[in-house]
Amino acid sequence: xxxxxxxxxxxxxxxxxxxxxxxxxxxxxxxxxxxxxxxxxxxxxxxxxxxxxxxxxxxxxxxxxxxxxxxxxxxxxxxxxxxxxxxxxxxxxxxxxxxxxxxxxxxxxxxxxxxxxxxxxxxxxxxxxxxxxxxxxxxxxxxxxxxxxxxxxxxxxxxxxxxxxxxxxxxxxxxxxxxxxxxxxxxxxxxxxxxxxxxxxxxxxxxxxxxxxxxxxxxxxxxxxxxxxxxxxxxxxxxxxxxxxxxxxxxxxxxxxxxxxxxxxxxxxxxxxxxxxxxxxxxxxxxxxxxxxxxxxx
Amino acid sequence: xxxxxxxxxxxxxxxxxxxxxxxxxxxxxxxxxxxxxxxxxxxxxxxxxxxxxxxxxxxxxxxxxxxxxxxxxxxxxxxxxxxxxxxxxxxxxxxxxxxxxxxxxxxxxxxxxxxxxxxxxxxxxxxxxxxxxxxxxxxxxxxxxxxxxxxxxxxxxxxxxxxxxxxxxxxxxxxxxxxxxxxxxxxxxxxxxxxxxxxxxxxxxxxxxxxxxxxxxxxxxxxxxxxxxxxxxxxxxxxxxxxxxxxxxxxxxxx
Numbered sequence: 264x265x266x267x268x269x270x271x272x273x274x275x276x277x278x279x280x281x282x283x284x285x286x287x288x289x290x291x292x293x294x295x296x297x298x299x300x301x302x303x304x305x306x307x308x309x310x311x312x313x314x315x316x317x318x319x320x321x322x323x324x325x326x327x328x329x330x331x332x333x334x335x336x337x338x339x340x341x342x343x344x345x346x347x348x349x350x351x352x353x354x355x356x357x358x359x360x361x362x363x364x365x366x367x368x369x370x371x372x373x374x375x376x377x378x379x380x381x382x383x384x385x386x387x388x389x390x391x392x393x394x395x396x397x398x399x400x401x402x403x404x405x406x407x408x409x410x411x412x413x414x415x416x417x418x419x420x421x422x423x424x425x426x427x428x429x430x431x432x433x434x435x436x437x438x439x440x441x442x443x444x445x446x447x448x449x450x451x452x453x454x455x456x457x458x459x460x461x462x463x464x465x466x467x468x469x470x471x472x473x474x475x476x477x478x479x480x481x482x483x484x485x486x487x488x489x490x491x492x493x494x495x496x497x498x499x500x501x502x503x504x505x506x507x508x509x510x511x512x513x514x515x516x517x518x519x520x521x522x523x524x525x526x527x528x529x530x531x532x533x534x535x536x537x538x539x540x541x542x543x544x545x546x547x548x549x550x551x552x553x554x555x556x557x558x559x560x561x
Numbered sequence: 562x563x564x565x566x567x568x569x570x571x572x573x574x575x576x577x578x579x580x581x582x583x584x585x586x587x588x589x590x591x592x593x594x595x596x597x598x599x600x601x602x603x604x605x606x607x608x609x610x611x612x613x614x615x616x617x618x619x620x621x622x623x624x625x626x627x628x629x630x631x632x633x634x635x636x637x638x639x640x641x642x643x644x645x646x647x648x649x650x651x652x653x654x655x656x657x658x659x660x661x662x663x664x665x666x667x668x669x670x671x672x673x674x675x676x677x678x679x680x681x682x683x684x685x686x687x688x689x690x691x692x693x694x695x696x697x698x699x700x701x702x703x704x705x706x707x708x709x710x711x712x713x714x715x716x717x718x719x720x721x722x723x724x725x726x727x728x729x730x731x732x733x734x735x736x737x738x739x740x741x742x743x744x745x746x747x748x749x750x751x752x753x754x755x756x757x758x759x760x761x762x763x764x765x766x767x768x769x770x771x772x773x774x775x776x777x778x779x780x781x782x783x784x785x786x787x788x789x790x791x792x793x794x795x796x797x798x799x800x801x802x803x804x805x806x807x808x809x810x811x812x813x814x815x816x
Contacts, residue, residue, distance in 0.1 A: 299725070301721065301725070306721070306724070308724045308725055308727075310727070312725070313725065313726060313727075314722075314725045314726075316718065316721075316722060318718075319722065320716060320718045320719045320722050322719065322723075322736075322737060323741070324740050324741070333728070333736065334723070334726040334727060334728065373726065374726065377726050377727060379727075
């Protein structure tokens with residue numbers, strides 16, 4: 264692991280939300296703990312950093328309100344309790360009387376009331392239902408961009424959608440190494456690893472120049488003529504109905520055969536009207552080959 | 562259903578079997594015999610001796626043992642904790658009589674320890690001092706092992722998360738670690754108290770005088786026979802056990 268790449272503090276700009284994305288077990292938590300200094304002996308507890316662990320431990324013998332006031336002040340408690348949707352009733356409960364989502368929000372509250380400039384949240388809202396999760400992330404995003412605390416937010420998640428909507432930069436964790444934070448669309452356009460590519464929705468790759476590969480995204484398969492777009496692979500589609508919502512597409516060309524099951528593609532095409540040219544719109548060129556996921560045969 | 566019933570009866574029978582000596586003692590003790598042993602000033606002196614030395618021994622054990630238990634649970638590596646745990650079984654299981662003999666030798670006037678204590682004006686053997694030392698040794702392993710387990714049972718994640726949010730070590734200990742370990746440490750003290758007040762093997766060697774209650778019971782048995790020994794034993798039981806039983810009831814450490 265010592266050879267693995269890990270971004271340093273200097274990689275994170277103020278006023279931004281930095282997302283870290285990766286499947287569970289990819290090393291997100293280990294990296295965040297290392298960044299703070301919790302794995303040193305003796306451990307380091309930086310004054311400017313507030314950290315929310317993935318599996319937080321609220322004090323069992325204190326109400327949420329009391330333990331939040333233990334680490335923060337009344338004003339911050341008032342503000343953030345409202346934004347997190349924590350009512351007075353919930354604040355006066357003990358942790359054991361909370362549901363999974365309430366527990367996570369209470370733990371987040373306890374971290375936010377410290378009003379520390381750097382906030383590190385490890386999978387903070389994984390059990391919170393989507394509408395509320397989006398609302399909370401909006402508040403966090405607004406406070407980072409505004410004059411309030413926190414000034415800088417590092418947030419890990421396996422919900423790609425959350426990071427896509429709310430992060431400014433993205434790191435990708437895999438096998439214990441973490442990529443440098445880069446602007447979101449840049450990472451999306453150049454997935455650093457096959458796992459990241461699959462999680463972003465790329466389904467396959469076809470051989471490209473210089474021993475590289477072009478990544479194929481179902482939404483970026485265009486039928487018909489697109490002169491302004493990237494590469495063109497000649498071939499033809501063969502469509503069969505597999506189910507009501509899933510159609511199987513077979514792409515036949517001088518390239519290897521590609522079959523894609525994708526519910527979102529247009530269906531009103533008849534076999535005889537299919538073009539013999541298929542455009543893969545603006546495909547990312549990557550140095551690795553993307554093994555096909557289930558439903559795709561290359 | 563029948564098997565469950567049978568199982569429950571079996572467990573209750575075992576519990577009753579264990580409680581039997583206590584029940585017999587309480588049933589067989591005659592009020593007259595109790596009055597007789599109570600009137601004996603020697604017995605009352607023995608009770609005072611036991612209570613005084615036990616109180617001091619318990620304080621010593623708690624004052625030294627609580628920080629030691631915390632340090633073992635928090636600042637010592639898992640491997641070393643394993644070794645310490647294994648080696649602490651030796652003092653825990655050491656026959657009290659053997660302990661008494663070693664203490665008698667160690668505190669005797671021929672050793673430098675005994676001589677040093679003598680210079681300080683402490684009578685090293687056959688004194689309240691040697692009785693207290695013997696009681697400390699008999700009770701300490703029980704306290705240390707139990708209190709250590711109590712601290713170890715507090716997940717370190719609680720402490721770490723409070724430290725990350727800016728709380729000092731002392732604040733975290735007061736507000737978090739201690740409240741969570743308290744009932745276990747109290748049970749440890751209750752166990753130590755029961756061991757201390759009943760300590761016999763080591764005290765009979767190093768502190769025949771001043772005579773504590775357990776030794777006095779043995780003397781009574783030798784001199785006057787079973788009835789007066791049983792009456793004195795009832796007094797020991799009444800003195801030593803209510804506090805631990807009450808603490809166990811309060812903390813419900815079985816549940």
